[in-house]
Amino acid sequence: MAPDRNRLAAELILQALFPLLKVVIKDSPSIAKKFEGVTAKIQFVARDPDGDVGSYLSFTNGSLDVVHGVCEAPDIAFEFRTIRRMVAMLGGKPALVRIRGIRKIGLFLKLLALLASLTLLMPTARPKDPAKRRLKVKLSIYMMAAALSRYNKLGDPEMTEWTGKQPERIYQFSVSGQDDIAAYLRVKAGKSQAGPGTCTRRKPFVHMKFRSIDEALPILTNDINMVKAVEKGYLALDGSPEYSRDLGNFLIRIQSLVM
Amino acid sequence: MAEGLTWNVYDANTMTQADIYGEVLCKLGETNERIVGLSADLARSTKIGVFAARYPDRFFNAGIAEQNMFGMAAGLALSGLTPFVSTMAAFTTMRAAEQVRTDICYQNLDVKIIATHGGISFGQAGTTHHCTEDIAIMRSMANMTVIVPADGIECANAVVACLERPGPVYIRIGRGFEQACYSSDDYGFTIGKAVEITAGSDITLICCGITVLQAKEAARLLHESDGLSVRVINMHTIKPLDTEVILKAIAETRRIITFEDHNVYGGLGSAVSEVIAESGRACAFSRVGIPDCYSIVGYPEDLYNFYGLDTDGIVKKVREVMKRDFEEEENWEDGF
Numbered sequence: 001m002a003p004d005r006n007r008l009a010a011e012l013i014l015q016a017l018f019p020l021l022k023v024v025i026k027d028s029p030s031i032a033k034k035f036e037g038v039t040a041k042i043q044f045v046a047r048d049p050d051g052d053v054g055s056y057l058s059f060t061n062g063s064l065d066v067v068h069g070v071c072e073a074p075d076i077a078f079e080f081r082t083i084r085r086m087v088a089m090l091g092g093k094p095a096l097v098r099i100r101g102i103r104k105i106g107l108f109l110k111l112l113a114l115l116a117s118l119t120l121l122m123p124t125a126r127p128k129d130p131a132k133r134r135l136k137v138k139l140s141i142y143m144m145a146a147a148l149s150r151y152n153k154l155g156d157p158e159m160t161e162w163t164g165k166q167p168e169r170i171y172q173f174s175v176s177g178q179d180d181i182a183a184y185l186r187v188k189a190g191k192s193q194a195g196p197g198t199c200t201r202r203k204p205f206v207h208m209k210f211r212s213i214d215e216a217l218p219i220l221t222n223d224i225n226m227v228k229a230v231e232k233g234y235l236a237l238d239g240s241p242e243y244s245r246d247l248g249n250f251l252i253r254i255q256s257l258v259m
Numbered sequence: 260m261a262e263g264l265t266w267n268v269y270d271a272n273t274m275t276q277a278d279i280y281g282e283v284l285c286k287l288g289e290t291n292e293r294i295v296g297l298s299a300d301l302a303r304s305t306k307i308g309v310f311a312a313r314y315p316d317r318f319f320n321a322g323i324a325e326q327n328m329f330g331m332a333a334g335l336a337l338s339g340l341t342p343f344v345s346t347m348a349a350f351t352t353m354r355a356a357e358q359v360r361t362d363i364c365y366q367n368l369d370v371k372i373i374a375t376h377g378g379i380s381f382g383q384a385g386t387t388h389h390c391t392e393d394i395a396i397m398r399s400m401a402n403m404t405v406i407v408p409a410d411g412i413e414c415a416n417a418v419v420a421c422l423e424r425p426g427p428v429y430i431r432i433g434r435g436f437e438q439a440c441y442s443s444d445d446y447g448f449t450i451g452k453a454v455e456i457t458a459g460s461d462i463t464l465i466c467c468g469i470t471v472l473q474a475k476e477a478a479r480l481l482h483e484s485d486g487l488s489v490r491v492i493n494m495h496t497i498k499p500l501d502t503e504v505i506l507k508a509i510a511e512t513r514r515i516i517t518f519e520d521h522n523v524y525g526g527l528g529s530a531v532s533e534v535i536a537e538s539g540r541a542c543a544f545s546r547v548g549i550p551d552c553y554s555i556v557g558y559p560e561d562l563y564n565f566y567g568l569d570t571d572g573i574v575k576k577v578r579e580v581m582k583r584d585f586e587e588e589e590n591w592e593d594g595f
Contacts, residue, residue, distance in 0.1 A: 019595040146595050165486075167461055167581045168513075195594030201586070203460045203511030205488060239460065240488060 006083040007053060009257045010046060011154050013090045014055035016146040017118065017258075018044075019066045020139055021057065024117045027135055031117060034110045035062045042111055043074035046086035053083055057111075076101035076108060091259050092122060122259070123222050137216045138181045141173045142196060145183035147254045148247070149194035152187070159250055164190040171247060172204035176211055185247075206239035206247065278435065279411040280373055281306030283418045284343055285313050291422070292317075297332055297344045299325045305345035305375045325350045329358035329370075336368040341422065347381070348374035348390035348431055352397055363427050364400040371421050372429045377407070378468065378520030379549065379566070380433035382559035391549045395525020397429045398498040404428040404450060405498040407519075407527075409471035410440040413495055416448035424450055433469060433520075434559070440472040440493075453501040459490035462577060463508035463515045467494050467527050470518035470568050477573035489577065497527055505534045513585040514543040516576055518568060523548040543585040547576055 025032050038059045045054030056071045057064060077100040080086040089095035102108055119125055120136040121143060127133050148171075152159045166187050174182035184199040185192060210216035215234035218224045226248060229235040237244050288294045288310060296318040302308035311318035321328035325346055332342040344351075351359065351374040363370045374393065381388045397405045404424060408414040414432050421428040446454060456471065457478045464474040471493045478489035490512055492504055508515055515535065517528035528546030535542050547567050554562065563569045567576060 016593075016595075019593075022595070142595060146593060149593050167487075168585070169461070191591045193591045193593060201588070202513045205460045240486075242486070 004050075004083075005257065006087055007048070007050075008151075008154055008156065009087045009091075010053045010083045012147055012150055012254065012258055013087065014044065014053070015068055015154075016150040017090075017121070017143065018055055018057070019146065020142055021066065021114060021118070022064050023139060023142060024114060024135070025062075025064055027138065028117065028131075031114055032062070034113060035059060035064070038062050038107070038110070040075040040104075040107055041071050041073070042107075043071055043077040043079075044086070044090075045070055045077065046080040046083040048083050053086070074101065075104055076111065087258065092119065123220070123255075126217070126221055133217060134178075134181075134213055137175060137210070137213050137220065140216075140220045141175070141181055141210075142183045144173055144251060145171075145185045145194040147258075148185050148250060149192040151250065151254055152190075152192040156253075160190055162246060162250070163187040163192055168202070169205035170199045170202060171243075172199060172207045172209075174198065174207070174209050175213060175216055176209055178213065181213075204239060206237065206244050208244065208247075209236045209238065210234065211236070278306050278309075279415050280345075280418055280430075280432065281309030283415045284310045287419065287422065288314055288317065291341070293339065293341045294422075295319070295335055295340045295342050297321060297328050297335075297342055299323055299328045299346045299350065301346050301375075305347070305373070307343065307345040307373070310343075325355040326358045329355045330362050332370045333358070333362035333366065333368055336363070336370050337366075341369055341371065343371045343373060345373045345375065347388065348377040348393045349388055351429075352390065352393040356396060359397075359427075360400050364402045367402040367426045369425060370427050371418075372427065373418070374429060374431050376434045377431040378433065379554045379562045380437070380469070380520065380559050382434075382557050382562050385556050386553045389554045391520070391522040391554060392525070393429075393431060394497055394519070394521050394527065395529070397431075398525070398530065400427075402426050403498065404496070406430045406450065406496050407467040408432060408495055409466075409468060409493050410437055412439060412441040412444045413448060413493075416444055417450070417495070420448060420450050431468070436559075437469050438472055440475065448495070451496045451499045451501060453504040454493040454495065455504070456491040456493050457489060459488040460512055461488045461514065462581060463490040463492060463512045464518060464573065464577070465492045465494050465505070465508070465515060465527065465531055466518045467497065468520050469563065470520065470573070473563070473568065473570045474518055474573050476570045477577065480570065480574055481577055485578070485581075487577070487581065494527060494531075497530055500530050500534065502534050505531055506538055509535060509538055509540050509542045513541070514580055514583075516545045516547060516573075516580055518573060519546075519548045520563070520568060521548050522551060524551060541586040543580055543583040545576065545580050547572070 040059045043056040054070045055068050079098040085095040152163050168188035171185040219229045296307045296310045298307050299321050300323045302311050332344045335342045379389045406417045408417050417430050456475050466474045474491045478491050481487040517531050519527040523546045
């Protein structure tokens, strides 16, 4: 049975997007400084008759781990009465939320700064600062791989059918000359795995290579479509054009689901 | 190809590999007077007769005495000539094996051997005339270069190229009537450098001789029907082997199948498997050729089908190997 669309969107955000907060802390010295020495748990949970949906951020001496599920005694908890409300708020829209632990104002403000960094992923975000431009591209590429893998693992029927018929294949995303801005999606007979960096198990079946950070940005902000981007040389597609197109279609569906 | 050779692509489709060999040798003989020809009463079948008719003073028929013929070739080479010796593969590599080894290879002499009717290409002539051991025998002889062209065009390129290569060279061709794989001769033939026929990342098919064309067609079908990305390599030179292209295939596709009209022991598949084993990297691998048996008798095309060397057989084998794992890796957790 196809998963409920709201639940799917929520799980995608919690399991594919939230882990990227670790990248934000690692790559943003100002945010990392805020969390230095912090040990705390911050819960995000939506209530649902079929089972609550949640994840929590677990800080231990400033080191972040993202855990799927519900924790006991969080320092701060964001509780949504429905999954739809959670998806709306985490997708950038206003929604009612009950916040427990808001009196831990210091931690709360640090958390808001951290969550605000994820707005870089919105297509409308066009940062001027070079460090933020770099972070946007990195987060976007990580998000593409992570969301595709999670979308498959969460059981989207079309995605599972697509991965189900494939032998082991690597879909690689990268930016030329930026070794740390790379991520991959690996699929095999219905299974999937996303990871940062370059997968060395074999040659990518499809390699989407952005020419530079500045040329990746207009593609990620939808200022230029993929066909034009390829024409202009902003993006090189090495491998099957049919499967690249499928991948692009899945990404569009994921974006419309969560935003 | 050498300047002045007059056959063209149309000829490649209407002439057999041996026909083309005969024509090319004649053309080379015009400008290179050191070239002499020898055969063992098979000048007509092996097409070196074209050279014999054009240059009767530079051709020697040794009669049905292959051992003597290769001894004569060694003597001619020691005299400063470049002998091209033609007879059937079975007689070259087995009846005259000692002379090829001791008279020619041991002295590293400049003798070019063009062996026809290799593999099971002489289908209905029977098992005694099939030759499914020659690649194994010849590649184990020190100093010997071993080439198995994919078609007549490549045969011509190989004949031209072998003149520039010092030492003994063994060029193994079929009975003729093989279809053309290439549409032109300017694809960059170099002894010891394999040719990528199709690009692909799912699996690599390493082929020689008639299987190259069959694999090329299989790759097209597999792309259309199964969406597979199949790399086809024409490994025309079995020795020296292009190890670089094999190592690249191991790293990039992690699945390799070899196809050859030869016993699975000792030929192309064995040569490739040695490289895989020495690389220390896991790779799903399979060899297709004549299993360890004496081949059955029939029309060549039927035999190719029987032994899985035609397009249908290659498609079936690829589907089988695609189901195999190439490395233990069951961790499917996302890494972010």
